[in-house]
Amino acid sequence: MTVDASRGADAPPELVQLLTPEGELVEHPDYEFDLTAEDVKSLYRDLVLVRRVDLEAVALQRQGELGIWASLLGQEAAQIGSGRALTEQDMAFPTYREHGVAWCRGVDPVKLLGLFRGVNHGGWDPAEHNFHLYTIVIGSQTLHATGYAMGIQRDGAEAATIVYFGDGATSQGDVNESFIWASVFNAPVVFFCQNNQWAISEPLEKQSRIPLYRRASGFGFPGVRVDGNDVFACLAVTKKALQAAREGQGPTLIEAFTYRMGAHTTSDDPTRYRLETELEAWKLKDPIERVKAYLFKNELADQEFFDRIEAEAAELGKSVRTRCLEMPDPDPMEMFEHVYAHPHVLLAEERAQFADYLAGFEEEVA
Amino acid sequence: MTVDASRGADAPPELVQLLTPEGELVEHPDYEFDLTAEDVKSLYRDLVLVRRVDLEAVALQRQGELGIWASLLGQEAAQIGSGRALTEQDMAFPTYREHGVAWCRGVDPVKLLGLFRGVNHGGWDPAEHNFHLYTIVIGSQTLHATGYAMGIQRDGAEAATIVYFGDGATSQGDVNESFIWASVFNAPVVFFCQNNQWAISEPLEKQSRIPLYRRASGFGFPGVRVDGNDVFACLAVTKKALQAAREGQGPTLIEAFTYRMGAHTTSDDPTRYRLETELEAWKLKDPIERVKAYLFKNELADQEFFDRIEAEAAELGKSVRTRCLEMPDPDPMEMFEHVYAHPHVLLAEERAQFADYLAGFEEEVA
Amino acid sequence: MTQLTLARAINAGLRRAMEEDPKVLVMGEDVGKLGGVFRVTDGLQKDFGEDRVIDTPLAESGIVGTAIGLALRGFRPVCEIQFDGFVFPAADQIITQLAKMPMRSLGAIRLPIVVRIPCGGGIGAVEHHSESPEAYFTHTAGLRVVACANPVDAYTMLQQAIRSDDPVIFFEPKRRYWEKAEVDLEMDLAAAMPFDRASVVRQGSDVTLLAYGPMVKTALEAAVAAEEDGRSVEVIDLRTLSPLDTATIFDSVRKTGRCVVAHEAPVYSGLGGEIAARVTEACFYHLEAPVLRVGGFSTPYPPSRLEEHYLPDLDRVLDAVDRTFAY
Amino acid sequence: MTQLTLARAINAGLRRAMEEDPKVLVMGEDVGKLGGVFRVTDGLQKDFGEDRVIDTPLAESGIVGTAIGLALRGFRPVCEIQFDGFVFPAADQIITQLAKMPMRSLGAIRLPIVVRIPCGGGIGAVEHHSESPEAYFTHTAGLRVVACANPVDAYTMLQQAIRSDDPVIFFEPKRRYWEKAEVDLEMDLAAAMPFDRASVVRQGSDVTLLAYGPMVKTALEAAVAAEEDGRSVEVIDLRTLSPLDTATIFDSVRKTGRCVVAHEAPVYSGLGGEIAARVTEACFYHLEAPVLRVGGFSTPYPPSRLEEHYLPDLDRVLDAVDRTFAY
Ligand SMILES: Cc1ncc(C[n+]2csc(CCOP(=O)(O)OP(=O)(O)O)c2C)c(N)n1
Ligand SMILES: Cc1ncc(C[n+]2csc(CCOP(=O)(O)OP(=O)(O)O)c2C)c(N)n1
Ligand SMILES: [Mg+2]
């Protein structure tokens, strides 16, 4: 009762790639490689640093300091490539896994940890970074991004939005509705789907029987599949799509073909549903190794450079850890704040009653 | 801010047509015309009868006998063509406008009136006719049809489902989710979209910037656009899609390109949003006239035949009217019936209290 | 002063809000040329353009979801849900996003969005066109829920809702759309009663009758009828359903000692239960009888030929009033 | 008798239902190889195949909508919603279709569908994973809503729900998934207490404490603690939330004269209001104090480091019990 699907670790021919897993540049008719050595080194740095933050967060979770963590391991290139394509004016809408994009938007990684530690549901100001809060209800942010893009149109601004979602999310009604809105209003929004092959335990075949980038054609806008482990290609493809959006050419769907190297979250046990061999095949396509190989082969960076980045990563990891542990628990009364902008008689009453209730304990203790 | 869309009364080239508005047969590489004179006369009869039922219902509404009516005027060919393609084993899921399909499934038209008169929400047994109840929440029935088709697969039955919906409905999350389910499970379901160009006051451009049949390609299954005013083509295209579904080839999306000749419902006033000229253009494509022309030109039917059908239609109209007026109002206590299959303490209590309350009035009167 | 129907009063309120603030948008199905199926947005697109009065694709989740995005960009969208029964496809965006995003952001985000919902029965419609889904939203923290009952409130409360930085679910009693009253279109909004306050619409001393939206008129009629039986009924139009204006309610019940709540929604697990529980707790020693509720039954809304039995009418309200005197 | 956790008891109940009736299906996200994120469906796909244990695409509306279609074809689907907070995309299919279709068809259609929802907080999770959305469904006529609180009930009530020809929303207290009890896997279902009955889980004479799902354990602990203060608390596990087993509740309150309702969901417009209103109406002359409610606050569920304050714990329940004695 199942049908042929084109999933698989073998990159299908339509994949945009600029850098092979071996670190060789490849030509592509539509996308040019135009990065300087400094650009590449800076991308490399980002890739390494966000992987390090991620590793540290996994460790913190194992030690009980975070309730859960959704690792980006394997998806660094998709996130840094697309994240670096954004201008300051562009607005990004993440899922819960876009730690790399957050990094590109200047969000302090510790702020991400707040949510996973349970001290808040999202501790940064989206407007300050043009990086929206993490959204956990699968797919719902695609509509927010589309509406935001409609706002950009109304403002006549030179900007675009990008919205991140997973392969699993493509099945949600909201995501498809956002495709409709974006195409009907020709909104400046780039749909960036990280197809990491799995939605928790479900392989892509459970969401689609054809490659995901082709979904866009059914809604009348372009879709493109990019090697999600190739940071050069991700950057180039996203840049072009964002530029098209800013210029009034409407939405693009980008499918970044990648792989979730870790568990879905730290609560997950992937051995129950997937084979080690799949992981092995993808290890050969590591997004960081290929940039390193490129830099090495072309003698654009020496060991000292790599050591320096390593050291910086270690520092960053340490700092993230320390500041995570220092993160104070919120005050219980904090619960009642922020819910409404204006005074609210019911909440005021509940707050007062609860304050009294807590005070009762203190009296007892005293 | 709007973009080019391909809507318009001019039939685009990809339209499957077997019979021109002038009543001439046309060849099509994929679809054969294989109807006998008797077949065509029988189709003609259905077209005329359902139009007559519809006219009668509009009149009944104008006279206050129905609360509202959703006319099928102009969409007779799409409905009779597709409805006649079904076998007894196939299951159909309508919207609120499929009076023609209901006719093909043997549902007494008076039963349809019950809903619009307000005596019930759906007065026929879906299983008896393999014709589901009318569904008013736009698009929700597409998932029911898909689930039903998954049931057919599990039963190993030689059957398919067909589900009707409008152009506006294609924007709903549910409809797109049903495309995903159907394609992923390769379910035997035919999606029959009557694109009548309008969703109440909104033209197709508000729902899609490309022809709707192309939506299917984004989900990996075939889509085809058929002249929705050509009953031969609708029959042929639907037959083929249903047969493919029954044979395990999965879903098809059929876009029947047609026109809503009347108001959205009797409550609507289309003069507020559309031009008379559009209507005039479509009048020339009338689904009934072209079959009549075909029968005439090919001398397959004489005036006596047409007169006979006319008389039958008049009879039917009269009978529908009489029986509509005779339809009894439901008993108030009926409200409490049918909600649950098993005894329900709360409802039993409310029922008893309400019966007492009503009895109180009778006492007062007595 | 201008004589306006409730529907026209909302139209006027929208128009004034749009004139005063270029960030105010109207969006929904058929709100443009058609002016909405009830003509509530009549003429707005003509005057404010397609960018501010947006005919959306047919999907309620999309309407509310993109409105959230527009609000994040600084707009103040007023969404129309065509009928009460069609709000459920938007339930997820309303409950998990609209209501929770401000708190999720520790207040960094505010979502000044109004979701207008024509509600209630009594117009002889088919299924899904006569429902009263307010309790789904009053139970959702982060929203404000209000219901207008007359043209003046429709005009003022809608504008107040649009000015509020909190998301507001705004219920409009569709069977009262054609009721008329004098409305002062130049009124000073700041001087009007705030939209989170209830209003005593008829003074009385024997029993407090609480109603909102379409039931206010019925409650007032019931009060008149009760007077003939020598019963003085105080009628309160709740106006705000979340939060409740409990001060006004409690004052009245403490005075009368009896309380009836009427709404069209099913009684079971409806807003009336909350009100009864709260009134009982706060006025326990004042109550001569339990708070009684009158409303819809625990069935889906029936076909229209039965709706007169389903909807609490004058007689059923009076019956409940009478029953509070049996204690 | 077998020692089972609550999660395993549900697994066993599903297994037995599937063995006894080939029409029973299990469907949802990750219910197959993974066995669900809580392993509740562990091993079922292996034993019953992919056609009966269906890993669905990631969309809750799709899950419930296709389940309805399967039911129309004669199947009895058991849908899993992965977490409480993710039921809202399915709200439309549940409220406008699942609940209403049987009545819409004048009883020609029955929809024997169970929607399983792991619910409630206390597991230190991120947003949307700790909610208690039962009131949205108790207010929806056409549904039955139940909540199990222990492994034995989980095993029996789930099977009864699957056998019911009515749609059932089945709440599972996720923070009690790991609680253990002896379960008789061979039990005669027909002899078990029907799933629309409440259960007095502890006898008492001074006050009635009503709870369901995860709060039953807390309520029992509170009763033990109250006993030390010389207060005899009768604890009722409601089990059925719609309809309520009012007979059992009223009997108890008429005996004790006091009543407290506890639930995790926000108090405002929650199920507790319905219970309080109903108890007050039926037991007016027996009540020494108003029915008091203890539950969540009128805020979105807070971040997990605050949930101990948000969730009604033993102390807050006792506080409410104490307060009923202040009247
Ligand atoms: C509406 C909704 N349903 C279910 C979930 C539970 N859930 C969390 S992540 C996930 C899988 C998401 O897969 P995908 O979209 O591919 O993103 P990935 O996690 O692989 O990055 C599921 C089912 C959810 N968060 N929201
Ligand atoms: C979920 C939902 N939203 C809104 C409506 C109100 N409504 C009824 S029909 C209709 C337009 C439907 O257009 P289309 O799908 O093209 O079908 P048509 O009526 O043209 O046959 C709308 C918006 C509804 N019935 N359901
Ligand atoms: Mg994924």
Ligand SMILES: [Mg+2]
């Ligand atoms: Mg249409």
